[in-house]
Amino acid sequence: MNTEVFAARHIGITERDLPKMFGTIGVETLEQLIYETIPNDIKLKQPLNLPKGVSEHEFLNHLQELSNKNKVFKTFIGLGYHESLTPSVIKRNILENPGWYTAYTPYQAEIAQGRLEALLNFQTMVSDLTGMELANASLLDESTAAAEAMTMLFDVRSRQQKKDGAVKFFVSEEILPQTLSLLKTRSIPLGIELIVGNHETFDFSEDCYGAILQYPGKHGQIHDYAGFVQKAKEKDIKVAVAADILSLVLLTPPGEWGVDVVVGTTQRFGIPLGYGGPHAAFFATKEEYKRSIPGRIIGVTKDTDGNRALRMALQTREQHIKRDKATSNICTAQVLLAVMAGMYAVYHGPEGLKYIAGKVHSQTKRLAQGLEDLGIKQRNTAFFDTIQLQVPNVASLRKLMEEKSINLNYIDDTHVSISLNEATSEQDLERVLECFASSQKTKDNAALPSGAKEVLPASLRRKSSFLEHDVFNSYHSETELMRYIKKLERKDLALNHSMISLGSCTMKLNAASEMLPLSWANWGNIHPFVPLDQAKGYQEMITSLEHQLNEITGFAATSLQPNSGAQGEYAGLMVIRAYHESRGEGHRNICIIPASAHGTNPASAVMAGMQVVVTKTDERGNIDVIDLEEKVKLHSENLAALMVTYPSTHGVFESSIIKITQLIHEHGGQVYMDGANMNAQVGLTNPATIGADVCHLNLHKTFAIPHGGGGPGVGPICVAEQLKPFLPGNPVVETGGKQAITAISAAPWGSALACLISYGYIKMLGAEGLTNATKVAILNANYIKGRLKGKFEVLYTGERGRAAHEMIIDCRPFKEQGIEVTDIAKRLMDYGFHAPTVSFPVAGTMMIEPTESESLVELDKFCDAMISIRSEIDEATADEPNNVLKNAPHTLDMVTSDSWEYPYSRQKAAFPLPYVSENKFWPSIRRTDEAFGDRNLICTCAPIEAYAEV
Numbered sequence: 050m051n052t053e054v055f056a057a058r059h060i061g062i063t064e065r066d067l068p069k070m071f072g073t074i075g076v077e078t079l080e081q082l083i084y085e086t087i088p089n090d091i092k093l094k095q096p097l098n099l100p101k102g103v104s105e106h107e108f109l110n111h112l113q114e115l116s117n118k119n120k121v122f123k124t125f126i127g128l129g130y131h132e133s134l135t136p137s138v139i140k141r142n143i144l145e146n147p148g149w150y151t152a153y154t155p156y157q158a159e160i161a162q163g164r165l166e167a168l169l170n171f172q173t174m175v176s177d178l179t180g181m182e183l184a185n186a187s188l189l190d191e192s193t194a195a196a197e198a199m200t201m202l203f204d205v206r207s208r209q210q211k212k213d214g215a216v217k218f219f220v221s222e223e224i225l226p227q228t229l230s231l232l233k234t235r236s237i238p239l240g241i242e243l244i245v246g247n248h249e250t251f252d253f254s255e256d257c258y259g260a261i262l263q264y265p266g267k268h269g270q271i272h273d274y275a276g277f278v279q280k281a282k283e284k285d286i287k288v289a290v291a292a293d294i295l296s297l298v299l300l301t302p303p304g305e306w307g308v309d310v311v312v313g314t315t316q317r318f319g320i321p322l323g324y325g326g327p328h329a330a331f332f333a334t335k336e337e338y339k340r341s342i343p344g345r346i347i348g349v350t351k352d353t354d355g356n357r358a359l360r361m362a363l364q365t366r367e368q369h370i371k372r373d374k375a376t377s378n379i380c381t382a383q384v385l386l387a388v389m390a391g392m393y394a395v396y397h398g399p400e401g402l403k404y405i406a407g408k409v410h411s412q413t414k415r416l417a418q419g420l421e422d423l424g425i426k427q428r429n430t431a432f433f434d435t436i437q438l439q440v441p442n443v444a445s446l447r448k449l450m451e452e453k454s455i456n457l458n459y460i461d462d463t464h465v466s467i468s469l470n471e472a473t474s475e476q477d478l479e480r481v482l483e484c485f486a487s488s489q490k491t492k493d494n495a496a497l498p499s500g501a502k503e504v505l506p507a508s509l510r511r512k513s514s515f516l517e518h519d520v521f522n523s524y525h526s527e528t529e530l531m532r533y534i535k536k537l538e539r540k541d542l543a544l545n546h547s548m549i550s551l552g553s554c555t556m557k558l559n560a561a562s563e564m565l566p567l568s569w570a571n572w573g574n575i576h577p578f579v580p581l582d583q584a585k586g587y588q589e590m591i592t593s594l595e596h597q598l599n600e601i602t603g604f605a606a607t608s609l610q611p612n613s614g615a616q617g618e619y620a621g622l623m624v625i626r627a628y629h630e631s632r633g634e635g636h637r638n639i640c641i642i643p644a645s646a647h648g649t650n651p652a653s654a655v656m657a658g659m660q661v662v663v664t665k666t667d668e669r670g671n672i673d674v675i676d677l678e679e680k681v682k683l684h685s686e687n688l689a690a691l692m693v694t695y696p697s698t699h700g701v702f703e704s705s706i707i708k709i710t711q712l713i714h715e716h717g718g719q720v721y722m723d724g725a726n727m728n729a730q731v732g733l734t735n736p737a738t739i740g741a742d743v744c745h746l747n748l749h750k751t752f753a754i755p756h757g758g759g760g761p762g763v764g765p766i767c768v769a770e771q772l773k774p775f776l777p778g779n780p781v782v783e784t785g786g787k788q789a790i791t792a793i794s795a796a797p798w799g800s801a802l803a804c805l806i807s808y809g810y811i812k813m814l815g816a817e818g819l820t821n822a823t824k825v826a827i828l829n830a831n832y833i834k835g836r837l838k839g840k841f842e843v844l845y846t847g848e849r850g851r852a853a854h855e856m857i858i859d860c861r862p863f864k865e866q867g868i869e870v871t872d873i874a875k876r877l878m879d880y881g882f883h884a885p886t887v888s889f890p891v892a893g894t895m896m897i898e899p900t901e902s903e904s905l906v907e908l909d910k911f912c913d914a915m916i917s918i919r920s921e922i923d924e925a926t927a928d929e930p931n932n933v934l935k936n937a938p939h940t941l942d943m944v945t946s947d948s949w950e951y952p953y954s955r956q957k958a959a960f961p962l963p964y965v966s967e968n969k970f971w972p973s974i975r976r977t978d979e980a981f982g983d984r985n986l987i988c989t990c991a992p993i994e995a996y997a998e999v
């Protein structure tokens with residue numbers, strides 16, 4: 050074996066396995082299988098024009114060299130991003146630990162209690178620090194969280210309350226520039242009118258439905274908003290505040306003024322800057338809005354045995370259920386980063402956080418004093434970590450600073466701001482002072498005073514306590530935290546235990562070599578707004594990745610800005626919208642979406658101001674072309690786009706795709722391809738070939754970014770030539786097309802740090818490896834299909850009877866025996882497997898996607914488990930619910946209990962097949978009571994006693 054070929058490590062199947070697999074499938078060669086799977090007219094004629102793959106060793110050397118082109122300055126730019134210190138115990142045991150980063154979104158609560166607890170900690174931390182009643186388990190970044198607040202309040206107003214048509218939203222001029230840009234993007238399609246201004250002179254007689262304030266302001270000034278909030282309340286104007294989480298340790302939390310929403314980022318709680326992301330944003334609000342909150346909320350409930358259990362609460366699947374009635378399209382969020390930020394609070398506890406915030410604040414005061422002593426005017430009257438200075442000549446100061454490898458925020462020709470952070474040392478402050486002294490050309494020696502005057506009035510100083518729960522006061526030694534993290538990790542089934550065959554989610558290998566560079570300082574410690582010449586390594590990587598993705602999709606250009614697939618959908622549709630407008634066809638607003646589409650598709654279309662028209666699928670699972678034709682003709686005048694997933698969410702390469710995309714173009718529409726299923730296309734066909742104009746890619750599916758328990762994600766959009774001018778921009782750093790739409794994410798290149806993973810994936814596999822990965826993904830799916838034949842019926846196949854890279858098995862017939870698809874999902878846990886995707890896109894079914902990374906041994910274990918479950922189903926009867934499926938999963942508690950009242954053995958319950966006992970995974974709870982939890986909503990680490998009272 051050539052040990053330098055990465056593909057041999059990434060792909061789980063070897064030459065030796067092929068005869069057996071071909072036999073099961075009924076083909077002679079892999080080429081034959083691919084021929085029978087992908088319609089001939091869309092097959093690529095040429096191999097991918099990408100270089101040969103490099104070895105892992107070469108890749109790591111290459112990334113080392115590239116990282117040396119990034120210059121790590123001491124950066125005091127602030128503007129929502131701050132250098133932070135990731136505690137090593139968190140870095141090693143979470144960020145670098147596949148037990149955490151390869152887990153899936155915790156839909157299967159019984160095997161996800163660890164990350165659910167970590168997220169409950171995060172929610173508790175956010176709600177305590179902001180002073181709000183509840184918080185969600187993360188959003189994509191501060192600016193999108195602010196936009197979610199704007200839209201949620203808009204929706205609440207128009208839906209629940211007066212239908213008075215108020216469409217104005219006040220935005221304080223203190224808001225971060227990237228947030229303002231995003232608010233613009235999101236407001237336009239919804240008809241929300243932004244009024245940007247000074248909150249002190251705001252005219253409350255304006256007919257506003259809501260307002261947003263920044264706390265502290267973008268250049269550090271802290272305003273006391275209590276009066277504003279009071280007046281707003283009287284006028285029934287809802288108020289959101291974008292707040293700095295660390296400052297809330299010392300400042301009066303906005304919740305105490307009675308605001309409606311508080312948003313922000315938790316980046317400075319131990320998450321690397323990473324040139325813009327990924328970081329977890331938070332969204333905290335009042336109990337009364339609990340049914341309108343975007344994203345996921347973790348809630349407490351009880352399991353079948355009455356034990357405390359956590360699970361995703363309430364509207365968790367909201368956009369799937371509400372579709373075009375949803376107000377947010379958020380799906381993938383930032384779970385891994387939220388877990389880390391929550392753990393940062395667990396490790397430091399309230400006293401540690403007070404120390405950190407106190408140190409940052411006191412250093413800032415002393416720096417301000419030192420600068421004032423030099424005769425420099427400091428403009429902020431009340432501040433936490435940021436001061437604003439008036440200087441005669443910014444250019445010369447900047448030169449001095451850059452010579453000393455220091456970045457400040459240069460506001461204009463005569464003003465700069467400086468934001469300090471946890472990593473700021475005394476020497477850093479001295480260097481800053483010296484530069485100012487030289488620029489002033491004063492004779493005085495710059496000196497840092499040992500103390501400084503108070504700058505926070507009593508009304509702004511926090512008096513309330515926070516993080517009093519046990520979890521934030523127990524794990525302050527490394528040994529204790531290490532064990533706590535391990536305790537949680539052990540409750541969670543991740544890819545380091547067994548295959549996670551979640552259809553549509555592509556849970557493939559996230560190779561260690563792809564992940565390692567994320568820990569390197571030269572990638573981690575770069576602020577998104579540094580001058581480009583300090584980020585040359587990043588720029589080179591970004592340009593290469595864009596090229597790679599252009600080649601793979603067949604398109605002309607790529608924007609890496611969107612932080613998730615759903616955000617990519619929104620970005621793509623906004624680009625289509627801008628394109629139509631540029632041609633004087635701004636009236637085009639109809640978006641046709643097949644009934645089988647993922648819930649984010651219609652939700653994104655509505656957010657982009659489009660009207661959704663649903664088109665039918667026929668009995669074979671394909672788009673009903675006749676129905677589509679009718680709808681296209683009916684809406685020809687106003688047709689904006691078709692959104693289509695390819696291969697379809699039914700796991701099939703539809704052969705009429707070219708005809709479909711042509712039809713849309715004939716009627717003036719653009720074709721948006723949802724690229725979640727790109728793992729079935731890479732190297733064999735591409736979106737440009739099927740006639741699409743734009744697609745998003747889920748780099749966290751096809752391109753090896755780990756799922757992280759529900760994020761991070763990266764959802765770049767790739768576009769054809771005509772859409773290139775409209776790719777999204779950023780207000781601080783120039784990026785995007787010539788007629789760029791305003792920002793889709795806060796950072797110019799989204800989650801740049803995570804992009805390293807996909808860059809490595811493509812670079813190491815190379816053209817041939819990528820194509821083989823696709824072929825083996827299709828092979829593995831068809832092998833499972835072959836092995837399950839006669840036991841589980843596959844709902845849809847292509848014209849020649851093949852599945853694509855995934856398949857839907859029908860579990861509805863088992864209802865006759867009283868068995869639901871959920872019972873099968875839960876029973877799989879007893880066999881050591883995570884369930885495939887349940888009831889999407891068809892209720893009562895499972896969608897299985899093995900990916901190319903799984904070995905034949907693992908595929909066989911899974912098939913053995915499914916076949917064994919099938920015989921258990923045959924034993925079940927509808928009138929006897931006390932059976933091994935209905936009672937699944939079986940916990941250690943049940944199996945070791947002195948009493949055993951089940952009509953089957955303990956052995957059958959917990960060790961149903963021989964392979965299980967070698968590597969038993971114990972679900973830590975039994976099934977959860979959803980209704981109970983939703984009725985008695987608890988979303989923070991309330992003391993156990995409080996819970997018992999319910």
Ligand SMILES: *Cc1c(COP(=O)(O)O)cnc(C)c1O
Binds near residue numbers: 554694
């Ligand atoms: C995963 C998925 C999405 C949403 O992507 P996120 O990254 O979770 O926002 C959209 N469509 C399909 C078909 C998907 O599988």
